[in-house]
Amino acid sequence: MSGGVDSSVAAYLLQKQGYEVLGIFMHFWAETLSGESEVTNKCCSVASFNDARRVAQHLGFPIYTVNFDLPFKKLVVDEFIAGYGAGETPNPCVNCNKYIKFDLLIEKANGLRADFIATGHYAGMKRQGDSIKLTRPKDKAKDQTYFLYNLNQDNLKKILFPLSDLTKTQVREIAGKAGLGVAEKPESQEICFIPERTHNEFLKRHLKLIPGEIKTMDGRVIGKHQGLPLYTIGQRKGVEIGGIGPFYVAKCDFETNTLFVVSEKEDKALFRKDLVAREVNWINGEPKLPLRAQAVIRYRHPAVTCDIKKNPSGGLSVKFTKPQRAVTAGQSVVFYKGNEVLGGGIIDKQLK
Secondary structure, eight states: OOSSHHHHHHHHHHHHTTOOOOEEEEEOOOOBOTTSOBOOOTTSOHHHHHHHHHHHHHHTOOEEEEEOHHHHIIIIIHHHHHHHHTTOOOOHHHHIIIIIIIIIHHHHHHHTTOSOEEOOOSOEEEEETTEEEEEOOSOGGGOOGGGGTTOOHHHHTTEEOTTTTOOHHHHHHHHHHTTOSOTTOOOOOSOTTOSSSSSHHHHHHHSOOOOEEEEETTSOEEEEESOGGGOOTTOOTTOOBTTBOOOEEEEEETTTTEEEEESOTTOGGGEEEEEEEEEEEETTSOOOSSEEEEEEOSTTOOOEEEEEEEOTTSSEEEEEEEEEETOOTTSEEEEEETTEEEEEEEEOSOOO
């Protein structure tokens, strides 16, 4: 329970269904800035805990706090920093769901002799024989399955997604009618462990950034960048070159410390027809390859048809039927077959 409307309504619905419910509030790592006290992690602030505690008291069940400070720092924050330092654009929510919200939380639930864990994720499940499929939820605008492709059968047997058949509007209505006190609580859209609205200031504190040249694709020098980890493929905001532009990031060359840009949003340099994926997970075991499926290359990106096969040097080769804009190393590519999530992996730097 995070103190938000989704996890609060998930708890309420399970209680209404006859489950014996207890709440778990997770404490994550928060940065301590020089000369200041610890900065609050947006996911586990005192205010958030108080909201979660009030909901638990209102519904009459206990709530416990677990400290995942150290594993969160190692498996989420440090990996985020290392990814940017290596020239990638990682998604910390993928690792948080994989290592913290499910692996560690399931371990904690087992210690409490709980039969299941439930979350406020917008995702669904469908049993088929002895296996469980991860599926898209009813509310496609809130679909969070992109972050859950690392789940496996052992995980899914212990998980409940009570919001799978509800829209966000319905969830807020349920919270209001149940008197949970969080019906209109706004959502946080930023990365929880970064105090600023964008991650650049955080990266400046944790990485050694080396300024370098900004060039057009034909090699013409037009400006200076502040450090390549501050830029990602397709980015426009932050590429400021003496009042001219706009410019879009097309390539970050770490060997020469050069940022390459283009002036057109739809420039062909921003598009790729294929990618290589590593650290692949298949939710129901590896399917027969080659395989035609749909791929999502970043959160809320439309699913596009692709052909998947094994890559000779490891991982998977993924070829799109139509070139895609801003395919970015470090992001996840997630595979779907209709509403079913097949699995996914990390987009590798060895882009073709």
